[in-house]
Amino acid sequence: MNIINFTPISAFLGGTIIGLSVIIxxxxxxxxxxxxxIASNFLNEKKNRIDNFLFLLGLIxxxxxxxxxxxxxxxxxxxxxxxxxxxxxxxVGIGTRISGGCTSGHGISGIGRFSLRSIIATxxxxxxxxxxxxxKNII
Amino acid sequence: MSKLxxxxxxxxxxxxxxxxxxxxxxxxxxxxxxxxxxxxxxAFVMLGALIISSPFFHLFKNNKKPIFTERFSxxxxxxxxxxxxxxxxxxxxxxxLIGLCPGPAIASLALFNINxxxxxxxxxxxxYLVKLSDLRTQAR
Numbered sequence: 001m002n003i004i005n006f007t008p009i010s011a012f013l014g015g016t017i018i019g020l021s022v023i024i025x026x027x028x029x030x031x032x033x034x035x036x037x038i039a040s041n042f043l044n045e046k047k048n049r050i051d052n053f054l055f056l057l058g059l060i061x062x063x064x065x066x067x068x069x070x071x072x073x074x075x076x077x078x079x080x081x082x083x084x085x086x087x088x089x090x091x092v093g094i095g096t097r098i099s100g101g102c103t104s105g106h107g108i109s110g111i112g113r114f115s116l117r118s119i120i121a122t123x124x125x126x127x128x129x130x131x132x133x134x135x136k137n138i139i
Numbered sequence: 140m141s142k143l144x145x146x147x148x149x150x151x152x153x154x155x156x157x158x159x160x161x162x163x164x165x166x167x168x169x170x171x172x173x174x175x176x177x178x179x180x181x182a183f184v185m186l187g188a189l190i191i192s193s194p195f196f197h198l199f200k201n202n203k204k205p206i207f208t209e210r211f212s213x214x215x216x217x218x219x220x221x222x223x224x225x226x227x228x229x230x231x232x233x234x235x236l237i238g239l240c241p242g243p244a245i246a247s248l249a250l251f252n253i254n255x256x257x258x259x260x261x262x263x264x265x266x267y268l269v270k271l272s273d274l275r276t277q278a279r
Contacts, residue, residue, distance in 0.1 A: 005178045005180070006180055007160065008183045010158055013159070016155075017151060017152075017155035017159075017187075019188035020192075021151035022148075022152075022192040023196070024144065024147075026192075026196060026205070026211075028140075029141045029144050029205055030211040030212055030213075031208075032214075035245065036241040044270040051142055051145040052145070054142055054143075054145040054146040057149060058147065058148065058149020059156075060246060061249070062149065062246060063156070063162060065150060074162065074163075075163070077164065078254040079254065080254050088237040089260065090268075091232050091233025091236070092239070092240060092262050093262035093264060093267075093268070093269070094226075094229055094266075094268060095227065095229030095233060096226065096230050098226030099230060100214060100223070101214075103241075104240075108188045108189060113200070115217070117219050120224075122227075124224055124228055124231060125228070128231025129171045130174075132171070132235025133235045134174050
């Protein structure tokens with residue numbers, strides 16, 4: 001194991017901003033942020049549909065606002081394999097609905113209120129994620 | 140007001156994903172590459188988010204009601220069952236394949252990246268398939 005590209009300060013700072021969003025949403029609207037829940041409820045449920053839509057819209061506006069004020073490009077690189085993208089998207093969509101949460105819902109909101117269920121979910125998806133990358137690197 | 144709060148919280152969350160660089164799958168895959176060239180950044184993102192949010196959950200959860208809505212509504216499910224493990228495993232596999240989870244995937248639509256759009260569409264199809272199978276189970 002070598003440690004590379006480690007950016008602890010921007011990671012921690014960005015994390016506190018995410019935490020701020022989670023706690024404002026909780027205190028003002030009474031809901032816990034879990035993006036997979038918000039996105040799937042937007043698709044599948046009438047209840048809170050406008051709220052969920054506006055949250056997702058904000059999620060897309062956030063990076064645009066960053067770009068506008070910092071005048072910097074946001075560079076990302078994503079695999080361009082169509083099969084992998086579709087497979088991964090399906091797995092993430094199906095998996096998060098079966099387990100009731102993703103990195104934000106279980107990993108932040110759930111762990112934040114000390115839910116054992118969420119702690120176990122987070123350990124599980126991290127271990128499987130690490131194994132997946134490990135296997136992908138061998139193949 | 141709750142609608143404005145939803146929009147603003149989404150924006151703040153999206154900005155957090157950009158500053159923490161979690162919007163970039165390379166950073167996430169770096170974290171999951173524990174046995175190779177490891178980038179521990181994601182752990183610091185979670186730490187930052189938890190340090191800010193966790194104390195307030197515990198301070199406010201016993202309040203009668205949130206400020207702009209009638210009641211607190213979140214999952215009180217404590218069940219640790221097969222579905223939790225299977226679902227989390229499927230999610231982990233998908234996460235490790237591309238390095239996208241739901242938040243960064245949707246936020247990255249802002250960058251007009253065709254690859255993230257394909258991923259997001261497939262993810263929504265996944266949401267729908269689970270809903271469909273839930274409805275079938277209920278109908279039985």
